[in-house]
Amino acid sequence: MSNTQFSATASGLDNVVAAETPLSHVDGEAGRLIIAGHDVEELASSHDFESAVALLWRTAGLDPAPSEADVRRDLGRARAEAFGLVPALLAATAGLSVTEGLRTGFSLLSDEGTLSPQIRAVGAAPVFVAALCRREEGKEAVAPEAGAGHAADFLRMLRGRPASEAEVTALNAYLVTVTDHGMNASTFTARVIASTRAGMISAIVGALCALKGPLHGGAPGPVLDMLDDIGTRENIDAWLVREIAKGERLMGFGHRVYKVRDPRADVFNKAVMLLTNGNERVRFARDVERAALAALKAAKPNQRLDTNMEYYTAVLLEALGIPRSAVTAVFGMARVAGWSAHVIEQERVGRLIRPQSRYIGTWPDDRAA
Ligand code: ACO
Numbered sequence: 001m002s003n004t005q006f007s008a009t010a011s012g013l014d015n016v017v018a019a020e021t022p023l024s025h026v027d028g029e030a031g032r033l034i035i036a037g038h039d040v041e042e043l044a045s046s047h048d049f050e051s052a053v054a055l056l057w058r059t060a061g062l063d064p065a066p067s068e069a070d071v072r073r074d075l076g077r078a079r080a081e082a083f084g085l086v087p088a089l090l091a092a093t094a095g096l097s098v099t100e101g102l103r104t105g106f107s108l109l110s111d112e113g114t115l116s117p118q119i120r121a122v123g124a125a126p127v128f129v130a131a132l133c134r135r136e137e138g139k140e141a142v143a144p145e146a147g148a149g150h151a152a153d154f155l156r157m158l159r160g161r162p163a164s165e166a167e168v169t170a171l172n173a174y175l176v177t178v179t180d181h182g183m184n185a186s187t188f189t190a191r192v193i194a195s196t197r198a199g200m201i202s203a204i205v206g207a208l209c210a211l212k213g214p215l216h217g218g219a220p221g222p223v224l225d226m227l228d229d230i231g232t233r234e235n236i237d238a239w240l241v242r243e244i245a246k247g248e249r250l251m252g253f254g255h256r257v258y259k260v261r262d263p264r265a266d267v268f269n270k271a272v273m274l275l276t277n278g279n280e281r282v283r284f285a286r287d288v289e290r291a292a293l294a295a296l297k298a299a300k301p302n303q304r305l306d307t308n309m310e311y312y313t314a315v316l317l318e319a320l321g322i323p324r325s326a327v328t329a330v331f332g333m334a335r336v337a338g339w340s341a342h343v344i345e346q347e348r349v350g351r352l353i354r355p356q357s358r359y360i361g362t363w364p365d366d367r368a369a
Contacts (some may be wrong), residue, residue, distance in 0.1 A: 022036065034261060035180050041266070186207040219314075223315075251310065
């Protein structure tokens with residue numbers, strides 16, 4: 001076994017600036033997220049998903065600049081087009097999880113066609129996720145409605161019946177909030193792939209692969225598992241202390257950039273409170289959160305660990321009836337907006353991303369000595 005020592009900060013590219021972008025900015029000390037000139041709290045309450053997508057693509061410099069109406073019309077068309085691929089998707093993904101199914105689904109898309117690849121990818125995501133979720137319940141896929149709103153159409157395709165206005169508002173708040181987030185791992189992946197001129201669809205497939213890990217977008221499912229496993233209020237403290245002592249990470253806490261509370265957690269907390277009027281599950285999640293923050297502080301006094309957005313993503317998406325197996329895919333359904341904007345921008349930059357590594361192995365001259 002090698003005894004080479006890796007530097008944690010070099011291995012994680014901490015504080016390395018990998019791109020210049022007007023798309024989004026994360027201030028980890030202030031707990032502030034700016035997306036295309038808007039504070040995330042304001043964006044989530046003033047935009048629906050389609051208008052946020054148009055904003056991001058315009059900000060990325062897409063030419064011609066799309067209006068909100070263009071994006072609404074073309075997303076409807078793209079959802080209808082994607083429904084034609086559902087039989088091939090289901091045939092190719094038997095036994096795969098919803099997120100892995102979405103990964104295959106993106107791979108079925110072409111960079112060529114009447115609609116742009118970014119519209120095709122953003123439009124296909126809810127159609128594929130809904131069909132994959134329904135397959136898990138032994139149900140037939142439901143066709144999209146081209147004239148419907150993106151969030152409303154997703155919930156209808158998922159359930160086979162229309163969602164309430166409150167549910168559509170809550171899902172829009174979620175989708176808008178997570179459209180983009182600086183140089184996170186999946187966005188960086190998308191930009192690296194785009195920089196080789198491999199094309200939009202390949203960049204999106206790669207980005208989803210990076211998203212699905214539990215240290216990135218795969219955390220909400222385990223957050224819900226944690227809440228279920230804890231089960232009762234009496235069990236909270238003992239459960240948390242035991243898991244931390246075992247060296248386990250508490251899902252939904254800690255962040256590479258945020259050293260204070262992730263502002264997106266508050267947007268989702270507010271949305272789920274409005275949606276459920278603070279039901280027992282939400283109150284329980286809040287109690288677990290409070291106890292987890294105290295337990296982390298006691299166990300790791302030198303680390304600044306706070307709630308990240310995945311904690312309340314889990315609680316909000318559960319309240320919306322999104323199956324646990326699909327929460328990461330629903331994250332991808334929204335983040336594809338940001339990935340595609342970054343790909344558009346990276347293609348404009350036009351320069352291959354090719355960093356260096358520092359060699360810490362044995363030099364041939366030393367071996368000979
Ligand atoms: N629970 C317990 N300890 C933690 C946690 C956690 N959630 N997060 C970090 N730590 C500890 C580490 O064990 C380490 O402690 P040590 O020095 O005693 O070994 C210390 O804090 C530093 O950890 P790093 O791994 O260096 O921190 P990093 O910046 O790489 O971690 C990450 C960020 C991966 C998100 C981490 O906090 C984590 O694993 N959280 C849990 C998973 C999660 O919630 N993921 C979703 C992130 S949000 C998103 O991507 C959308």
